[in-house]
Amino acid sequence: MTERRKWFNVLASVLVYAAAGLTLLLLAVIIGFILIKGLPEVNWSLLTSVPSVIRNVRGILPYIVNTLLVVLLSMAIVLPLGVCAAVYLNEYAKNRRLISAIEYTIETLAGIPSIIYGLVGVLVFNQKLGLGGCLISGSLTLVVMTLPTIIRTTQESLKTVHQSYREGALGLGAARWHIVRTLVLPCSLDGIVSGCILAIGRIVGESAALLFTAGTGKVLANSLIRAYTSSGATLSVALYMAVSEEGDFATGYAIATVLMVLVLVLNLLARLAQTKLKREM
Amino acid sequence: MKKTNRTRDFVEVVMNVIFFTAGMAAILFTALITVYLFISGLPAIGEIGILEFLFGTRWASTADEPSYGILPFILSSFYGTAGAVLIGVPVGLLTSVYLSKVAGPRTARVVGGAVELLAGIPSVIYGLIGMIVLVPAVAELFDLASGATLLAATLVLSVMILPSIVxxxxxxxxxxxxxYEQASLALGATQMETYFKVSAPAAGSGIAAGIVLGVGRAIGEAMAVMMVAGNVANMPGLFRSVRFLTTAIASEMGYSSGLQRQALFSIALVLFLFIMALNGFLNRVLKGGRHHD
Structure with a gap:
């Protein structure tokens, strides 16, 4: 072996391991840094109080509640919509050109930056529909943004359901909807669940699309309707506001820690969904 | 018997309509976004003049004599993305070779899990880390008054695009x-030579798609860049505070009105067209790859 080839081998091996090590190191630094800085800031009273400058109280309860409300409303709309769209694409649609047109728009939606979603959300939901800056506007914006995630993961999973199952059911005289309801959807539960988890992760981490649609409110509303129709910051938006606009790093670290824990839990759930719900075929 | 059949048929028709409507949602949303961006983005471009808008080097939207040139934003986005790709692609590619070829199943799970987690971390957290760790480090290292520069933004982006590439x-x-690999090894090539000179070229179109996805993520990222790039409408320089296309929209959206607000929609339109062009390119890369096989 020539000297040059030997060098190439050594160098390539070193670089490959170094890159993998670097990736691990980056993640460790990010998680470690956030937890080390943030964990001391997190305590029960912070998690359960409403922030107030006058009373000098720090708290992140409204942000937690807002995040939950946005996740619930967005998922309540996007989940049926996305799953039905995927079923249509995979089970019902026959026109090839229509299918590829829909798939093209899904790809397009997946590539649009979140700040553009935020901008169009402001134009359509806040202004055109007159909703103003509130959690409903924010949630609706996120419905459009997470739709591709749900459709794609569901579709992926629908495709793995054996064609022979459908043919068998059709042969027994079952109608299409019956097949979808009793056979295809239950069989693709794992994909639907992991799509949900992915979408929730995106919603929890989203800031640019929510900053102007859902606003930056810090109060805890006393009723559900009030909460949805008034401006409210989710955890990610609150983190940005605290750090960038108010220079309140203590609160920022605390929110970052809560977010980080949420991300870790969602990641774990996604893994569980992939292994536990996997059907035997 | 006949009656149940009729209900069944009715349910079938209803479900057909529901599924069809849901299927159309993506087309409807895309059309809506496109139309809204054009309607709200074109007037300001018309008023400012397209050349003035795209190639003007001065953005002073709140000055007495406002000037709306977005070349600084376009170039900053471009340089920032190019820099991120320059750093992110080699690291990402090497990590992929490790994950796909070198690592045992257990270490692959650990490193692969780390990459997945990196993808899941919210951009505000990347921004926060950038603000606290990178920005001071850049200031210290290059002896600058402030480290909130294009360089800091590029470094943050290069980490953020890693998961897409990998x-x-x-x-x-x-x-x-x-x-392919067996043949190469049998001909006497070493493992590393096989991975980099046989496997990687064979996987070329997939890798290219990953890079394009990474570029899309970098161009579209707003909050993390906003937090580390200093947010001043300068022409780009590695050690200057800059604004990207995305952060130009985000930073003035809250308080703008009139022509200034319309100009923000025009910036969004430019950004949208960039992304659409990128998507078209991505499609071509993927299709070209399939053709090749």
């Missing part, structure tokens, strides 16, 4: 037929 490349590398 996951697409690993999929592509895994799909390379083992016969």
């Amino acid at each position: 996951s697409a490349s690993v999929t592509a590398l895994n799909a390379v037929p083992p016969e």
Whole structure:
């Protein structure tokens, strides 16, 4: 072996391991840094109080509640919509050109930056529909943004359901909807669940699309309707506001820690969904 | 019997309509976004003049004599993205080779899990880390008054695009037929030579798709860049505070009105067209790859 080839081998091996090590190191630094800085800031009273400058109280309860409300409303709309769209694409649609047109728009939606979603959300939901800056506007914006995630993961999973199952059911005289309801959807539960988890992760981490649609409110509303129709910051938006606009790093670290824990839990759930719900075929 | 059949048929028709409507949602949303961006983005471009808008080097939207040139934003986005790709692609590619070829199943799970987690971390957290760790480090290292520069933004972006590159490349590398690698090894090439000179080129279109996805993520990122790039409408320089296309929109959206607000929609339109062009390119890369096989 020539000297040059030997060098190439050594160098390539070193670089490959170094890159993998670097990736691990980056993640460790990010998680470690956030937890080390943030964990001391997190305590029960912070998690359960409403922030107030006058009373000098720090708290992140409204942000937690807002995040939950946005996740619930967005998922309540996007989940049926996305799953039905995927079923249509995979089970019902026959026109090839229509299918590829829909798939093209899904790809397009997946590539649009979140700040553009935020901008169009402001134009359509806040202004055109007159909703103003509130959690409903924010949630609706996120419905459009997470739709591709749900459709794609569901579709992926629908495709793995054996064609022979459908043919068998059709042969027994079952109608299409019956097949979808009793056979295809239950069989693709794992994909639907992991799509949900992915979408929730995106919603929890989203800031640019929510900053102007859902606003930056810090109060805890006393009723559900009030909460949805008034401006409210989710955890990610609150983190940005605290750090960038108010220079309140203590609160920022605390929110970052809560977010980080949420991300870790969602990641774990996604893994569980992939292994536990996997059907035997 | 006949009656149940009729209800069944009715349910079938209803479900057909529901599924069809849901299927159309993506087309409807895309059309809506496109139309709204054009309607709200074109007037300001018309008023300012397209050349003035795209190639003007001065953005002073709140000055007495406002000037709306977005070349600084376009170039900052471009340089920032190019820099991120320059750093992110080699690291991402090497990590993919490790994940796909070198690592044992257990270490692959750990490193692969780390990449997935990196993808899941919210951009505000990247921004926060950038603000606290990178920005001071850049200031210290290069002896600057403030480290909130294009360089800091580029470094943050290069980490943020890693997962896109790695996951697409690993999929592509895994799909390379083992016969290629076996033949190369049998001819006396070493493992590393095989991975880099046989497997990687064979997985070329998948890797390219990953890079394009990474570029899309970098161009579209707003909050993390906003937090580390200093947010001043300068022409780009590695050690200057800059604004990207995305952060130009985000930073004035809250308080703008009139022509200034319309100009923000025009910036969004430019950004949208960039992304659409990128998507078209991505489609071509993927289709070209399939053709090749």
